[in-house]
Structure formats: structure tokens, C-alpha cells
Amino acid sequence: MTALKEIRESMGYESYYQSTFSSNCCSWEGVHCSPTSSHVIGILFYHIKKDADQWFPDMSLFSQFKELQKLHLQGNHIGGLTNAEAICELVQLHWLDLSVNSIEDVVPPCWSNMPSLRTLNLSKNRFRGNLSFLANLSKIESIDVSYNFFEGLLSFSIFTNHSKLIDLDLSYNYQLEVETETAIWHPSFQVQNLLLAGCNLNRQSGHIIPRFLSNQYNLETLDLSSNLLVGNFPTWMLHNVSSFLSLRSNSFVGQFPQGHEKKSRLAKLDISDNHFDGHLPANINLVLPELFGFNASSNQFSGSIPLSLGELIHLQSLDLSNNLLSGVVPVGLTQNSPLWYLNLSNNSLDGELLPENCSMPKLTWLLLHHNFFVGNMPACLSKSLSLELIDVRHNLLSGTISNLPVFMKLGALLLGENQFTGNLSEQLCQMIKLQLLDLSKNKFAGKIPSCLKNNLVWRKKFQANSCVPVDFTTKGNSYLYQGIPLTLMTGIDFSVNKLVGSIPDEIGELAELHCLNLSRNLLTGHIPTSFKNLKNLESLDLSHNNLTGHIPPEIVQIDTLTTFSVAFNNLSGRIPLNEHFSTFSERSFEGNQKLCGEPLQRTCSRNDNRDDGRKENPKKKAEESLLDKPLSFYSFVLISYAIGFWSVIAPLYISANWRRKYFATIDGWIECLFDKF
Numbered sequence: 001m002t003a004l005k006e007i008r009e010s011m012g013y014e015s016y017y018q019s020t021f022s023s024n025c026c027s028w029e030g031v032h033c034s035p036t037s038s039h040v041i042g043i044l045f046y047h048i049k050k051d052a053d054q055w056f057p058d059m060s061l062f063s064q065f066k067e068l069q070k071l072h073l074q075g076n077h078i079g080g081l082t083n084a085e086a087i088c089e090l091v092q093l094h095w096l097d098l099s100v101n102s103i104e105d106v107v108p109p110c111w112s113n114m115p116s117l118r119t120l121n122l123s124k125n126r127f128r129g130n131l132s133f134l135a136n137l138s139k140i141e142s143i144d145v146s147y148n149f150f151e152g153l154l155s156f157s158i159f160t161n162h163s164k165l166i167d168l169d170l171s172y173n174y175q176l177e178v179e180t181e182t183a184i185w186h187p188s189f190q191v192q193n194l195l196l197a198g199c200n201l202n203r204q205s206g207h208i209i210p211r212f213l214s215n216q217y218n219l220e221t222l223d224l225s226s227n228l229l230v231g232n233f234p235t236w237m238l239h240n241v242s243s244f245l246s247l248r249s250n251s252f253v254g255q256f257p258q259g260h261e262k263k264s265r266l267a268k269l270d271i272s273d274n275h276f277d278g279h280l281p282a283n284i285n286l287v288l289p290e291l292f293g294f295n296a297s298s299n300q301f302s303g304s305i306p307l308s309l310g311e312l313i314h315l316q317s318l319d320l321s322n323n324l325l326s327g328v329v330p331v332g333l334t335q336n337s338p339l340w341y342l343n344l345s346n347n348s349l350d351g352e353l354l355p356e357n358c359s360m361p362k363l364t365w366l367l368l369h370h371n372f373f374v375g376n377m378p379a380c381l382s383k384s385l386s387l388e389l390i391d392v393r394h395n396l397l398s399g400t401i402s403n404l405p406v407f408m409k410l411g412a413l414l415l416g417e418n419q420f421t422g423n424l425s426e427q428l429c430q431m432i433k434l435q436l437l438d439l440s441k442n443k444f445a446g447k448i449p450s451c452l453k454n455n456l457v458w459r460k461k462f463q464a465n466s467c468v469p470v471d472f473t474t475k476g477n478s479y480l481y482q483g484i485p486l487t488l489m490t491g492i493d494f495s496v497n498k499l500v501g502s503i504p505d506e507i508g509e510l511a512e513l514h515c516l517n518l519s520r521n522l523l524t525g526h527i528p529t530s531f532k533n534l535k536n537l538e539s540l541d542l543s544h545n546n547l548t549g550h551i552p553p554e555i556v557q558i559d560t561l562t563t564f565s566v567a568f569n570n571l572s573g574r575i576p577l578n579e580h581f582s583t584f585s586e587r588s589f590e591g592n593q594k595l596c597g598e599p600l601q602r603t604c605s606r607n608d609n610r611d612d613g614r615k616e617n618p619k620k621k622a623e624e625s626l627l628d629k630p631l632s633f634y635s636f637v638l639i640s641y642a643i644g645f646w647s648v649i650a651p652l653y654i655s656a657n658w659r660r661k662y663f664a665t666i667d668g669w670i671e672c673l674f675d676k677f
Helices: 002-010 084-089 109-113 132-136 211-215 307-311 379-383 450-454 483-488 505-509 529-533 553-557 606-610 618-628 630-654 656-676
Strands: 031-033 040-044 070-072 095-097 119-121 142-144 149-155 167-169 175-179 193-195 221-223 244-246 251-255 268-270 275-279 293-295 300-304 317-319 324-327 341-343 348-352 365-367 372-375 389-391 396-399 412-414 436-438 470-474 477-481 491-493 498-501 515-517 539-541 563-565 570-574 594-596
Touching: 084 109, 109 132, 412 470, 436 470, 450 505, 470 491, 470 515, 505 529, 529 553
Parallel strands: 040 070, 070 095, 095 119, 119 142, 142 167, 149 175, 167 193, 193 221, 221 244, 244 268, 251 275, 268 293, 275 300, 293 317, 300 324, 317 341, 324 348, 341 365, 348 372, 365 389, 372 396, 389 412, 412 436, 436 491, 491 515, 515 539, 539 563, 570 594
Antiparallel strands: 031 040, 470 477
């Protein structure tokens, strides 16, 4: 009990146990005791340490529990193990889980002499050194050392005598080289789950598929992705693997198997990012009848989408993007379909975006961009109210979007680079979870709806659902957002349309907006001073419109702004200056003939100084106000000229003596000038 208290205190999270703390440690949450001896046999502390400070547990405290069989410290911000060798004293330990931490240690050599160890999980840490300690763990059943920094050459023959091995994951140790062909060996195991992704598999033996796999008949999961493996499609794998097969990101070539007498039991197949070509099999429903998920993206498949895909009654995820496919979307694929993910982007598909009367009630992500689809937005999307992403950019779609359903869960609506017309639909204001809205490069007209302020994500800190990578143009470039950056990114792009009227002041209420592009429209009026409230704005483009007035000085308060353009409008006055705003180049302001000040070469007059929004001396302003008027200015010049002229000419005309002295003086100046030359 004393050791458990010390462990708890070293985690710095004593309050976690306050409500359940008692003198009987076997009643503590995460502590398991033997029903016969009452000795601690399991310590299962999953994600207990809530603060971000790193924990360096003293393993000698754990070694005091001599009957300990399970030790789980997953996700506790462990930065390293103090007295790591002490674990070796736990001779009955059969399950050790240190995953999802930040441990940077080298595995102690004595870990190879733990006779009872059956499950070892060190994944998602920073362990370094080699994996030679695995050679002696001949009774082990499950090994997961993925996502670490293990290195060196690992010959797969070290597992020859691991007859009980069922699960092995060596994935994503990028400094590791795994070789299966370096020696003649015969495995004594029949592995069920084998993951060898991103571990430089068979680099020294020509990047070939491991030969021993052809005799592994119990495989449920096989992941060989990201290894530069070469060769044709290994047809036998369709039958040796029963659940999930990934050959993603390799260099396989040739065609997909066109049929086989024996049906595959595969539920999920990922062959994306290879060099497969030819047609997908017309009878794919017979080859892979149990298919749940199919990813054949980023290859060179051509021809049409097989009609038989629509006969796969379990198919929920389909990705055929980045190929050379043509033709139309099969009707059967979208009727009463269980699909929740459909990606057919970057092909040469045509016809209607989706077949008429489509029905995909579970559809969550729809990506059909960069094709040649025509017609209107399909009305049948009203049956897909769970949509979180619609990306149909760069097609030939037309008509209005007035019939677009209100998707309450939609996080991204990307309709750019089409031929849509009409006004911006009021439904856009009701999709309150929109994160990214791209309507650019269309023919939308009318005014920008002021009700966009209703959006929750743009107004307040509200993290939207974003699981699928999305590319969005901001700061003049297209960026692929995924993971955490995607959940934080927000943007509106209405550029290159025919929008008219003024920019609604309410846009300034969208404090969480990161990108706003209203360029190349027909907008008029002033830049709203409310833009000063866009505290998170990184990119603002109002160029190529008919905006007037001066640039609000308040806009310099947006410290996050890194890209800014008001070029080619009718703005006037002095460009506001501060240390941050002065970083924008002349291109940000060009094409405004009445703008002046840095970085433009046009110097501001007093009149321009008055228009820059700065405070002026009231007395000085009163003195200059008369001269600021054009009629008064020219009258003043005429009167001054007349007075100056007659003050010289009149005396010369009236007095002959003055005339003689005047001309004598002029003659003297002329003689003096000639003497100098």
C-alpha cells in the first residue's frame, strides 16, 4: 500500500483517488488484486495523469509487487523510466503496456529475459536503439513497438522460434530496416495481425514481398504500406487475409485481379498510391463480396466505374479518386446505399453529379471535385442530412443553390469553379456549423447576406467535425488542412463572382474567421470599420472591386493579418501606418489613384493627411479650410498675381526716374553674368 501511495504521489494527481481512497488498496480504481491472496496482480492506470507535466516513474516501486501480472501505464505523459531494469524483477509479469507516452529511453537488455511476458506494447513513444531484445522472448504472443525511433537492421529470422506469436507491429520506425530474406528460415508461428508499414521492408533484397507470407493462412490484418515494394498485385493475398489488407504507398504495377474461382473474405482493401492500371474488374462483387471499405485512389485505373460496385451490399467507404476513370456514376452505387464516404474526385467523370433519385442516408463525406459533371446540385441530397463535407469544386455545374437543403452538421461547403448563378442562398445562414465556405469563380449575383453572422464556428470558439483532409485557398495559395490544423481553420471565399452592394457590417462580428476573400466582384461602399473585430483574421482580400472611402485606421489593430490586398478599387486618403501594417508591399494597394503614403510612391498632400483619420489641430483646420476649397484657392492665386504684378509695373509706368534705375540694375546683372562665363 505504501508503494502505491508513493506511485500516486509521484504522478502529482492525488485528487484522482480521494473519493475512493481507503485502507484497502484493492478497492482503488485501476488496482486489481488476487481473490485468493489479496496481493496486487494488476495496475491499470490508463490516462490517469491529466496535467501535461512529464512523469518519470520509479520502476523500483512497481517491482515491490512480486505477483504483478499486468502493468498498464498508457497515456500518462511519461518522459522516461527511472530504474527501468527493476521491471525485470517481476517474474510473473505477462502484460506490459507503456504506450502513448514520450519515453526516450533505450530498452534495458534484461527485458529480453522476462520469462512470463506475453504482451508487450511500447507504441507511440520515443524509444531508440535496436530491437535485438525481442529475440529471446520466445513465449510472447503480442508485440507492438510501432511509432518509435528504433533503428538498425532487424532480421525477421529472430522470430523463428516464436511459435505463439499472433500479433506483431513494427510500423513507422523510419530508421529501422526489416529484412525477411536475409537467411533461410521457417517460421514456427501462424500470425494473425502483421503490421510492417513504414519500416524499410526488404530494402536490401530488392523491395520484394516477404515470401513467408504465402504460407501464413490465419492472417486477419496485413499492412505492408509505405515500403516501396515492387511487383504485380499479389493475388494470393486476397485469400490469405480475411479482414484488412493494405498495400498503400508502394510501387506495385499491373492490373487488378480480374476474377478468381475462390471468393475473398476481405472486408477492407487499400491499394492506393501505387502504379496499378487497366480497368477495375467488372465482377468485383464476385471477387470481393464482403467488401466494407475499398480505396484504390492515386493509381492509373481507366475505364468506367464498375456497375457491380453497386451490388456490394456492405460497402460503406469508397475512394477511387486521382485516377483516369470516365463515364457516369453508377445508379446502383447510390440507391439505398450504406455509403458514408464517397470520393470520386480528380477523374474524368461526366453526366449528372449524382444519379436521379439517389438515396444515401448515411452519407457524411462527399468529394466529387475536379471532374466534368454538369447540371444542378442534386435534389436527392435532401436525404443525406448527416453530411459534414461537400466538395464539388472545378466541375461544370450550373443553376442556383436555392434548393440546397439545410445541412445542420455541414462543416465545409466547397462549390468553387463552377457556373452557378443566382443570389447567395439564405440557407447558408442556417448551416451554423460551416467552417469553410468556398463559392469562388462562379456567377453568383446579388448582395452578401448579413445573416452570415449566425454561424457558430465563425463567431465563437467552436471546434467543428473535420476528419477528412480539405484543401482551401488562403493567402494566395492552396493548402491541405488535416488533423488539428483543419479543426482550427475557418474561411469564406466569395471571390470572382458578380456580387454587388456594400460589405455588411455584420461580417465584422465573425471574430473566429481566419480567411476572407471578397475579391473580383462589383462591391461598392466603404470598408466596414467593424473589421477591427476580426482578431484572428490572417488573410483579407478585397481587391478588384469598386470600394470607396479611405482604409479604416482601425484595421491596423488586426495583428494576425499576414496577407492583405485592397488593390484596384477607388479608395482614397493616406494608407494607415503602424509597425505591422507597413510590412505589406505596394501590390496590396496599387490601382487606387487617390491612395497615398507608404508603400506607394505617391506623397500625401495636406488634404490627404486630413483624410487619414488622424486627429488635427482645430485652429489650424479652421485656418486652412477656406483654402481647401477649389474656388477659394484659385481666387486667392488670381488676386495675389494681380497685386504682385501691379506693385512692380505701376511704379515703372508712373516715374521715368524709376524706369532708368530699374533698367540700369538689370543691365548690371547681365554684364556680371557674362564676366563669370
